[in-house]
Amino acid sequence: MCIRDRTSSNGGGAATGEHYLPLATTEGALLASVNRGLGVIRTAGGADARVTKNGMTRAPVFRVKGVAEAAETVEWVNDNVDALAEAAESTTSHGELLDVEPYVVGDSVYLRFAYDTKDAMGMNMATIATGEACEIVEAETPASLVALSGNLCSDKKPAAINAVEGRGRSVTADVLIPGELVEERLHTTADAIAEANTRKNLTGSAKAGSLGFNAHAANVVAAAFLATGQDEAQVVEAANTITTMDARQREDGASDLYASVSLASLEVGTVGGGTKLPTQSEALEILGLRGGGEPAGSNADALAEIIAVGALAGELSLLAALASRHLASAHEDLGR
């Protein structure tokens, strides 16, 4: 299935202008929901979306004898990031090493390498580059490589480090919706949506011990990932999204709705992996984002921003359905 609706994404580079949002899903009411949310966003004048951080990570784990060797290894790494960058970047003409963050646990040393992988999601690129850098670490320090991935990366597992530090693209989208539009198209009020968001997405998620403070960002991310050839398993990283909804009172006493989603770790690319498959490549072509961007990285930034606006649309429509008590009936009509 493919939703053909326009989002407005004002990010840098190629992200300006109007876009379609290709989605592939088996969730019965999702397309209707996102379509309604996008329609409301478009009528409100469009959403803003920006990538605010970018870094694909790979964190190998090394064995040392104890704390003294661990400290020696960390000191060497901190003093020699340039040498590690030279080794890592010798394996790629696109990737750039941004940072190496050491972590010590007893006789294990973890080095979290972060790369700007430009338009690639970058897991192969980062893994190959990190492997090369590890050879220097082993040659220059007492540390011995145990595993090229030591799970502090952290790939395809729910992990607070991704929610806090980010992984892939960290992207935020927001929109201000006039109160009248909320009532006309979402059949509820800004206050009711804001209350549902606070009690459900914030307090309810906190009580559940969740890493995600959203309603169903994973629905939109999964559908966009399938449609555009991303690595499906990495939906788990994007599920840590935080959704905020506030009723902003106007001078005339009415309230408009401010809505935002912040996806700390959205791992997307427009080159490499499944993006080359025929249908997925066509979906990226519809977006005007197939292949490498100019400058490199701008296409993947734009894709991240478009997916974020889609997630915002989904959050708006579902929270409105909950606030107006339409969730069950919508799924009776569309989802079974």
Ligand SMILES: CC(C)(COP(=O)([O-])OP(=O)([O-])OC[C@H]1O[C@@H](n2cnc3c(N)ncnc32)[C@H](O)[C@@H]1OP(=O)([O-])[O-])[C@@H](O)C(=O)NCCC(=O)NCCSC(=O)C[C@@](C)(O)CC(=O)[O-]
């Ligand atoms: C279903 C609606 C949209 C009806 O909402 P409505 O306002 O009664 O719909 P409408 O018939 O008046 O149409 C309004 C707009 O919705 C869109 N729309 C409407 N129908 C379609 C359709 N068939 N195909 C494509 N687009 C559709 C379309 O944009 C349309 O505008 P128009 O084109 O008429 O100018 C609303 O009730 C809704 O969004 N409900 C929420 C459904 C939802 O978000 N489900 C997500 C999955 S639930 C889940 O997986 C996760 C969960 C819930 O467990 C997570 C949690 O715990 O929160």
Ligand SMILES: NC(=O)C1=CN([C@@H]2O[C@H](COP(=O)(O)OP(=O)(O)OC[C@H]3O[C@@H](n4cnc5c(N)ncnc54)[C@H](OP(=O)(O)O)[C@@H]3O)[C@@H](O)[C@H]2O)C=CC1
């Ligand atoms: N290896 C692993 O541990 C894991 C792999 N994966 C899989 O890895 C794949 C994704 O890895 P990824 O590295 O993204 O893809 P690819 O391995 O397909 O490599 C992408 C390559 O495209 C080249 N390239 C050309 N133009 C650009 C551009 N504009 N921006 C960036 N790179 C460009 C780069 O080559 P060059 O570097 O020579 O410049 C880059 O390394 C997926 O299939 C995923 O499932 C997923 C998780 C873990």
